[in-house]
Structures are given as C-alpha cells and as structure tokens.
Amino acid sequence: MLLEIxxxxxxxxxxxxxxxxxxxxxxxxxxxxxxxxxxESGSGKSVTALSILGLLExxxxxxxxxxxxxxxxxxxxxxxxxxxLRGKEIGMVFQEPxxxxxxxxxxxxxxxxxxxxxxxxxxxxxxxxxxxxxxEVQINDPELVARKYPFELSGGMRQRVVxxxxxxxxxxxxxxxxxxxxxxxxxxxxVLKLMxxxxxxxxxxxxxxxxxxxxxxxxxQRVVVMYAGEVVETGTTQEVLHSPCHPYTKALIGALPDxxxxxxPLLAIPGESPDLRNRPDGCVFAPRCSCSLPICxxxxxxxxxxxxxxxxxxxxxxxxxx
Amino acid sequence: xxxxLAVNGVSKEYTKGNHRFQAVxxxxxxxxxxxxxxxxxESGSGKSTLGKMVTGLxxxxxxxxxxxxxxxxxxxxxxxxxPGEMQIVFQDPQSSLDPRMRVQAIITExxxxxxxxxxxxxxxxxxxxxxITRVGLKPDHLNRYPHEFSGGQRQRIAIARALITDxxxxxxxxxxxxxxVSVQANVLNLLQELKRERNLTxxxxxxxxxxxxxxxxxxxxxxxxxxxxxxxxxxxxxxxxDSYTKTLLSSLPQLHEKxxxxxx
Numbered sequence: 321m322l323l324e325i326x327x328x329x330x331x332x333x334x335x336x337x338x339x340x341x342x343x344x345x346x347x348x349x350x351x352x353x354x355x356x357x358x359x360e361s362g363s364g365k366s367v368t369a370l371s372i373l374g375l376l377e378x379x380x381x382x383x384x385x386x387x388x389x390x391x392x393x394x395x396x397x398x399x400x401x402x403x404x405l406r407g408k409e410i411g412m413v414f415q416e417p418x419x420x421x422x423x424x425x426x427x428x429x430x431x432x433x434x435x436x437x438x439x440x441x442x443x444x445x446x447x448x449x450x451x452x453x454x455x456e457v458q459i460n461d462p463e464l465v466a467r468k469y470p471f472e473l474s475g476g477m478r479q480r481v482v483x484x485x486x487x488x489x490x491x492x493x494x495x496x497x498x499x500x501x502x503x504x505x506x507x508x509x510x511v512l513k514l515m516x517x518x519x520x521x522x523x524x525x526x527x528x529x530x531x532x533x534x535x536x537x538x539x540x541q542r543v544v545v546m547y548a549g550e551v552v553e554t555g556t557t558q559e560v561l562h563s564p565c566h567p568y569t570k571a572l573i574g575a576l577p578d579x580x581x582x583x584x585p586l587l588a589i590p591g592e593s594p595d596l597r598n599r600p601d602g603c604v605f606a607p608r609c610s611c612s613l614p615i616c617x618x619x620x621x622x623x624x625x626x627x628x629x630x631x632x633x634x635x636x637x638x639x640x641x642x
Numbered sequence: 643x644x645x646x647l648a649v650n651g652v653s654k655e656y657t658k659g660n661h662r663f664q665a666v667x668x669x670x671x672x673x674x675x676x677x678x679x680x681x682x683x684e685s686g687s688g689k690s691t692l693g694k695m696v697t698g699l700x701x702x703x704x705x706x707x708x709x710x711x712x713x714x715x716x717x718x719x720x721x722x723x724x725p726g727e728m729q730i731v732f733q734d735p736q737s738s739l740d741p742r743m744r745v746q747a748i749i750t751e752x753x754x755x756x757x758x759x760x761x762x763x764x765x766x767x768x769x770x771x772x773x774i775t776r777v778g779l780k781p782d783h784l785n786r787y788p789h790e791f792s793g794g795q796r797q798r799i800a801i802a803r804a805l806i807t808d809x810x811x812x813x814x815x816x817x818x819x820x821x822x823v824s825v826q827a828n829v830l831n832l833l834q835e836l837k838r839e840r841n842l843t844x845x846x847x848x849x850x851x852x853x854x855x856x857x858x859x860x861x862x863x864x865x866x867x868x869x870x871x872x873x874x875x876x877x878x879x880x881x882x883x884d885s886y887t888k889t890l891l892s893s894l895p896q897l898h899e900k901x902x903x904x905x906x
Binding site: 475504508512531537571572575577578582586589 | 684685792793822823824825826827828830831834849850851852853855856857875889890892893894895896897
C-alpha cells in the first residue's frame with residue numbers, strides 16, 4: 321500500500337466548541353490507483369486531504385489514528401521532513417486554479433522554482449524542464465505560455481498549469497481536491513483525461529476528492545463515500561455506484577437529476593447534516609435515514625463486508641443485511 | 643398560441659474603449675405560457691446576459707423582446723409592464739441576499755414596487771406565513787439574518803422573495819449550481835411543485851445538462867453568444883444535430899457508463 325489511513329480522528333477546537341470533523345476514518349490507496357473520495361460539504365473530504373499533507377490549521381488536533389505513507393508514519397514528521405515530502409512525493413491540485421498560482425510571477429518561473437527546489441539541477445535546466453512539463457499537459461506553444469502571468473490564461477489552462485506544477489516532481493501520490501469543479505464540462509472532460517493519462521504513464525496514485533459521482537464513474541477505480549466525517553461505504557466504483565448498500569449512498573445517487581424521469585420528484589434526503597459538535601451515539605446518518613432500526617440510534621455501526629466474503633465492498637450500516 | 647415571451651434578433655455588444663465584445667448575437671426564441679424553457683451553455687456563452695436583458699437589468703444593443711405582445715425595451719429604457727409580473731432567482735444565495743436585512747424584509751422588499759393597495763393585500767401576514775411555510779421555512783425564521791441559514795435554506799428565501807408578488811414568469815439563473823446534490827434535489831422538487839401550483843413559466847439558465855434535461859420542456863444551446871440548437875429536450879438529448887451540442891453531451895460524465903479503460 322502506498323498510503324494507509326487508519327482510524328483517523330480530527331477535532332477542531334474553538335473558544336467554546338469542539339468539533340469532531342473526522343471520526344475513525346480508515347482507507348488506503350495502492351500504487352497507481354485512482355481513488356475517489358465522495359461526499360457533500362462538511363463530510364470531511366478536505367480535512368482528510370489536509371491531514372495527509374500536514375496542512376491542518378493550528379486549532380486542529382489529531383486525536384487518534386495514523387497515516388502511513390510508504391510505511392512511514394506521516395504524523396511524526398518534522399516540519400522540514402514535511403517540506404521535502406510535499407510537492408516532491410505528494411503533489412496537490414486544489415479547486416480554484418487562480419488562487420493556487422502566484423499572481424505576479426510568470427508561469428515558467430513558478431514551475432522552475434518547484435523543480436529547482438526539489439532536484440539538484442541548475443535553474444536554467446529546471447526552466448527547460450518546466451517548459452517541457454507544460455507541453456506534457458498538452459499546452460500549445462509552451463514557450464509562450466511559460467512567459468505569461470496566470471491572469472492571462474483561461475480557467476482550463478490555469479488548471480493544466482497547476483497539474484503540471486503538481487506533477488513536475490514527479491510525485492508518487494497526487495491529491496486533487498475538486499480539480500474540475502470550477503471548470504466547464506468540455507474542459508472538465510479534458511482535464512480528467514489528462515490526469516488519467518499521467519497516472520497511467522507515470523504510475524502516480526491519485527486521490528480524487530469530488531462531490532460529482534459522474535466524475536467518479538469516469539476515472540476512479542475505487543470509491544470512498546464520506547458522510548459527516550465518517551467513511552460510510554467503500555468499494556470498487558462498479559460496486560458502489562451499481563449496487564450501493566448504504567442508505568446515504570443510495571440517496572446521493574437518487575438525488576441526481578441525471579437518471580430521473582421528467583415529472584417524477586427527485587429523491588431528497590430529509591433533514592439537515594448533523595451537528596458535528598454533538599455526534600449521536602448511534603449511526604450518524606440514522607436521523608435522516610428512511611430505513612433506520614432501533615439499534616441504529618443506540619449503537620455505532622462499523623465497516624463490514626457489504627455481502628459476506630467481499631474484500632472490497634464495505635459498508636457501515638446496521639441494516640446492510642436487511 | 644401566442645408566446646408569453648418572444649426574443650427576436652437580440653444582440654448585446656459591450657464596448658470598452660476601442661475594444662468591442664459581442665456577448666449575444668442575433669438570438670431568437672419564444673416561450674409559451676406554462677413552459678419551462680432551458681438555456682444551456684458554458685461560461686461566456688451569453689446565457690446570463692440574455693437573462694439580464696429579459697429581466698430589465700441590461701438593455702439589448704439591437705433586436706426586440708416582447709412580453710405578452712408588448713415590447714419590453716424602448717431604447718435603453720425598460721418598460722415595466724406590470725410590477726412584480728416577472729421575477730428572478732440568482733445563482734449564489736450567499737451574495738444575492740442583503741446580509742444586513744432580516745428575512746422578512748428581504749422577502750417583502752419586491753412589494754415596494756407595487757401600488758399601495760396591492761402591496762397591502764399581497765403583503766398580508768397570512769400570505770407571508772403561508773408562502774414561507776410553502777417553501778419549507780418556519781415562521782420564526784422571519785426575524786433572522788441570512789448568515790444564519792444554510793445554502794439550501796437561503797435559496798428557499800430567494801424563491802419566496804421571487805414569489806411574493808405572484809409573478810407569472812420567473813427567470814432562474816443557475817438556481818442550484820452552488821448547492822450540494824441532496825440539497826439541489828430538494829430545491830428542484832420545490833421549483834417543480836411551485837410551478838404546477840401557481841401555473842408559472844420558467845426560463846431556466848444552467849450549465850448543467852442533467853438539470854436541464856430533468857427540469858425543462860424545451861431548450862436552447864448557446865455557444866459564443868449564438869443559439870446553435872433549439873428544440874424539445876428529449877429530441878436534443880436523443881438526437882443532437884449541432885456538433886457543439888454533441889461535444890457537450892459526450893463530455894457529460896455518465897454515472898452508469900463503464901468507466902473509460904485506462905489501459906488503452
């Protein structure tokens with residue numbers, strides 16, 4: 321396993337409150353694998369990514385668990401170790417390509433700086449590689465684009481630059497947090513294809529955070545479904561999207577207008593996301609679940625095989641055998 | 643049947659110094675009463691500019707827009723035919739609600755455009771309470787401020803504000819693009835129900851093909867300020883004619899299509 325997260329819990333502390341953003345999250349990513357992390361706002365997808373990158377805010381506190389990357393525990397790294405890991409071994413792509421780039425620095429220099437920082441080569445050579453990496457993300461006329469500033473590029477072009485930046489090291493793990501959400505569908509399609517090709521060519525693993533199940537279906541091999549800071553279901557893309565087992569996953573698929581008949585109401589989830597300051601004792605989805613049992617309110621379910629014997633498809637639900 | 647809204651040869655050109663930008667060029671379409679008409683396109687296609695010209699926020703450079711047969715624009719002046727007849731719901735409920743106004747003031751503000759007698763009748767306490775309960779809010783929400791609500795609730799407030807004047811025609815400009823899917827489902831269901839109950843006509847602007855297919859009767863596909871294809875939603879989805887429409891449809895990630903084999 322390239323990355324293994326085990327039993328990870330993260331709390332945010334403020335003056336009055338203690339918010340449990342992640343509760344006993346476990347999953348792993350294998351070499352060369354593209355894994356989708358799916359959930360709605362507040363489900364803990366981004367907090368998971370920030371924990372792996374060691375970029376949590378000061379008021380966040382990892383209360384339990386471990387994150388191991390190539391066998392070493394990331395949580396015990398020093399600040400200096402982190403800096404040599406981030407950008408080199410673990411790359412990242414964030415949602416908004418404008419804020420991820422330095423606004424007053426030319427594209428080529430931004431890329432060359434990263435390459436120069438992580439490898440023992442001259443700046444001139446780094447710049448040459450920077451231009452080559454722009455060509456690799458299918459930017460036409462890379463020499464010209466390298467001399468431009470971020471504001472001179474379109475959203476799709478900027479996101480390609482960010483991907484080139486993240487892949488320049490090249491990393492073994494790429495964490496992409498909603499990389500295509502700000503883009504138009506035709507450009508989204510191209511950017512996803514590009515990431516897929518890079519993963520295939522270089523064997524990079526990708527952790528793709530998204531709220532879009534269509535994106536997952538297009539590029540991911542496995543999916544982790546998160547709700548209120550917990551993993552509620554995980555399995556291969558086929559298993560989770562074609563035979564979802566957790567009521568939340570089912571509701572998420574039913575809420576999509578993609579497959580709905582015109583005139584038929586969409587399946588909506590009643591109620592609101594839970595208050596993460598006071599997590600319920602039982603299942604965190606029980607208050608909104610259409611098929612909750614008495615035990616759901618009392619005892620917390622754990623991830624277990626969705627069908628007996630399944631090694632990949634796991635679900636955290638008391639009603640899974642009903 | 644005469645169309646409720648007719649857009650004929652409408653163009654919009656923005657000029658800045660010597661620089662000219664054609665946002666919308668020569669667009670024609672008509673919407674009949676009771677219909678949901680979808681306008682789809684990517685960023686910069688001119689769909690929102692068109693929405694603004696229909697609702698009186700931007701004058702067209704050329705062409706005519708008529709509502710119930712009467713021209714909406716007289717040069718750069720908007721002829722408001724009947725106050726409150728046409729309403730709009732914007733994309734981002736974060737920025738479209740005044741953060742310093744209480745919900746009750748936000749919802750009843752459009753009534754200020756109405757004549758005094760009508761304002762009193764439409765703004766009665768019973769009507770207000772019935773409306774906010776209908777959109778899924780509670781009476782004690784009226785005294786709160788927008789920041790106290792979630793995105794979905796804020797969009798319900800925006801819908802209530804649009805409906806308080808009893809409009810016949812509502813422009814929905816990306817009404818669910820900023821929402822989570824489960825919240826989007828709730829808001830889309832509400833919009834469908836309200837349309838049936840109040841016999842509304844919608845102009846639904848979106849970049850989301852799936853939402854347009856689900857919500858609309860007819861649709862127009864816009865690219866670079868022009869309508870490249872127009873017709874019934876099912877016809878366009880099953881049998882797209884224009885090459886851009888085909889590209890749009892094939893770019894849409896399919897939930898139940900086998901994922902592209904990465905070991906090509």
